[in-house]
Amino acid sequence: MSAETTILLVMFVGLMFLNVPIAICIGLASVATIATLGDVPTGYVVAQRLSTGIASFPLLAIPFFVLSGVLMGDGGMAKRLMDFATSLVGRFPGGLAYVNTVTCMLFGAVSGSAAAAVSSIGGFMIPQMEEKGYKREFAVALTACSATTGLLIPPSNIMIVFAVVSGNVSVAALFLAGVVPGFLVGLSIMIASFVTVRFLKPAPAKVPDAPTAYSLTPPPPGMIQGFLSALPTLLLVVIVLGGILGGIFSPTEASAIAVAYCLVLAMFFYKEVKAKHLPAILLRSALTTSVVMLLVGASQAMSWVLAYERVPQMVSDAMLTLSANPFMVLLLINVLLLIVGTFMDMTPAVLIFTPIFLPVVIGLGMDPVHFGIVMIANLCIGLCTPPVGTCLFVGCSVGKTTLARVVPSAIPFFIAMAIALLIITYVPWISLTLPRMLGLM
Numbered sequence: 001m002s003a004e005t006t007i008l009l010v011m012f013v014g015l016m017f018l019n020v021p022i023a024i025c026i027g028l029a030s031v032a033t034i035a036t037l038g039d040v041p042t043g044y045v046v047a048q049r050l051s052t053g054i055a056s057f058p059l060l061a062i063p064f065f066v067l068s069g070v071l072m073g074d075g076g077m078a079k080r081l082m083d084f085a086t087s088l089v090g091r092f093p094g095g096l097a098y099v100n101t102v103t104c105m106l107f108g109a110v111s112g113s114a115a116a117a118v119s120s121i122g123g124f125m126i127p128q129m130e131e132k133g134y135k136r137e138f139a140v141a142l143t144a145c146s147a148t149t150g151l152l153i154p155p156s157n158i159m160i161v162f163a164v165v166s167g168n169v170s171v172a173a174l175f176l177a178g179v180v181p182g183f184l185v186g187l188s189i190m191i192a193s194f195v196t197v198r199f200l201k202p203a204p205a206k207v208p209d210a211p212t213a214y215s216l217t218p219p220p221p222g223m224i225q226g227f228l229s230a231l232p233t234l235l236l237v238v239i240v241l242g243g244i245l246g247g248i249f250s251p252t253e254a255s256a257i258a259v260a261y262c263l264v265l266a267m268f269f270y271k272e273v274k275a276k277h278l279p280a281i282l283l284r285s286a287l288t289t290s291v292v293m294l295l296v297g298a299s300q301a302m303s304w305v306l307a308y309e310r311v312p313q314m315v316s317d318a319m320l321t322l323s324a325n326p327f328m329v330l331l332l333i334n335v336l337l338l339i340v341g342t343f344m345d346m347t348p349a350v351l352i353f354t355p356i357f358l359p360v361v362i363g364l365g366m367d368p369v370h371f372g373i374v375m376i377a378n379l380c381i382g383l384c385t386p387p388v389g390t391c392l393f394v395g396c397s398v399g400k401t402t403l404a405r406v407v408p409s410a411i412p413f414f415i416a417m418a419i420a421l422l423i424i425t426y427v428p429w430i431s432l433t434l435p436r437m438l439g440l441m
Contacts, residue, residue: 005309008033008302022348023291027298033305046301053300054293056164057252058171062157063289064255068236068262069113070285075266075273077233078120081106084234087226096132097193100125100139101146105186106234108150113157114383117147118391122398136401138196141384141410144395145417146189148380151346152182152373155240155258158346160251161296162372165303165354169368171251172244173440177369177431181377184430185420192416232265245438292347299351306355316360326364330425333357334378338418341382345390349379366428373431377424381417384410 012029016022027046035042072078085102089095100121108117122143129139151158154175163171239261240254249257266273273281306312319329337357340349354375361371383391386403392410396403424430 002309004033004036004305005311007036008305008309012302016343022345023294023298026295026302026348026352030298030301030305034301037308045304049301049304050297053297057250058160058164059293059296061160061171061252061255062292063285064252064259065155065157065160066113066288066292067282067285068255068258069116070281070288071259071262071266071273072107072233072236073113073116073120074277074281075262076270077262077265078103078107078124080230080233080270082121082124084226084230087223096125096129096134097142097197098190100129100142101149101186101190101193104143104146105149105153105182106230108147108153114147114151114380114391115394117150118143118394119398121147122395126395126399134197135409136399137406137409140395140399140401140406141392141413142189142193143399144389144391144406145384145410145413146186147391147395148383148417149182149186149189151376151380151383152178152185154178154237155251155254156376157292158350158376158379159372161292161347162350162354162376164296165299165351166358166368166372169372170435170440173369173435174372175241175244175251176434176438176440177373178376179434180430181373181420181424184423185377185380185417188416188420189413192412196412232269236261245440295347296351299348302352303355312356312359315356316363319360320363326366327426329360329364330366330374333360334374334421334425337375337378338381341379342385342389344382346376346379346383349382350375367432369435370428370431374421374425377417377421381414381421384417385414 008029011032012025015025015028020028027050030049031042031046034045082099082103085099085106086095089098089102103121103125104117107121108114122140125143126136126139129142130136150156156175156178159174159178160171163169163174236258240258243249243254243257244251263273267275319332322332323329337349337353340353344352357375358368358371362368383389386392386407392403392406396406399406
């Protein structure tokens with residue numbers, strides 16, 4: 001490792017331990033490292049990378065998808081999705097846990113935000129589950145883990161980020177590749193819920209059964225009524241994916257259409273968002289977008305430093321020196337990403353480690369689309385694990401409990417998600433069948 005790379009690593013990690021915002025950590029570490037190179041104009045390189053890093057047409061989709069997600073959270077769509085999920089799985093023993101997972105999958109898929117799913121769904125489901133005998137910590141852990149499935153089921157902002165960083169991966173192919181893995185992770189969480197409720201008995205009272213699994217006034221709707229109520233919301237996914245796959249519009253144009261559709265739905269169909277609410281909604285969306293864009297720009301500066309110092313090539317050579325067996329190399333990458341996910345949020349992790357690991361897996365013959373899904377599925381686990389588990393912290397805040405109490409209840413879900421990750425990693429057709437069937441690869 002060169003002196004410049006050491007400076008980059010030490011400064012980045014040091015600033016993180018000082019609790020400096022991650023975008024600032026990346027930017028300052030990059031500036032300090034470039035300044036030590038001597039023959040490189042520091043200000044010019046940093047400014048260029050910051051500006052060109054966000055000057056990408058696909059990245060324009062992020063602010064629109066963020067805004068559509070906020071509109072969905074405030075527009076009453078979560079309640080309709082919850083009714084639909086109840087009509088599907090609420091009748092089963094312990095059905096409220098399955099309702100939670102299915103609702104998070106549906107809401108996360110149409111909103112593209114795991115944190116929004118935890119906040120919107122958790123605010124309602126956690127008290128309902130506690131009322132029916134589930135421990136609050138179990139409900140919080142279940143909601144936090146279930147919400148991450150929406151990052152695999154399209155549309156997904158993090159897939160757009162990966163496509164931009166990787167350089168030659170189709171956003172549409174990534175969207176389709178995430179559908180089956182997203183449902184697989186959701187199914188694994190539901191199986192963990194079944195095992196936990198039936199055998200580990202997290203609830204102090206009896207295991208909730210079908211008639212008491214969902215308590216609302218009026219009673220939950222039937223399947224057809226629930227589907228019809230949620231249909232306008234579910235159509236968003238059909239419009240976005242159908243338009244992209246049909247060649248009607250690009251992913252960026254689809255994001256703008258998603259905003260228009262959600263605005264009409266929230267203001268005129270469900271009538272839960274008023275004109276006076278729009279300034280606050282736009283402000284929240286702008287703040288979220290600004291954080292993402294600052295991360296992208298700063299990470300492009302760091303990527304330039306890594307490329308200048310040939311770090312990706314050195315990592316690739318080192319890994320292939322350890323083992324030429326694809327099984328072992330992929331296992332090592334997964335372990336490293338799991339460790340990274342415990343202390344780094346998903347977006348900076350994708351921005352930093354995609355340029356490092358992607359050449360390695362391509363050298364092993366792995367499809368970049370498949371690797372993108374593996375990476376996102378891996379880092380989704382990090383959103384639920386301390387010390388920097390965004391979904392876990394949001395869930396604890398919504399559920400009014402502490403991290404120390406929730407983590408033991410989350411262990412079965414961590415195990416289930418890790419098993420799903422291994423299946424996604426070593427069975428490529430799970431991710432690649434749909435994009436290949438539709439000619440996107």
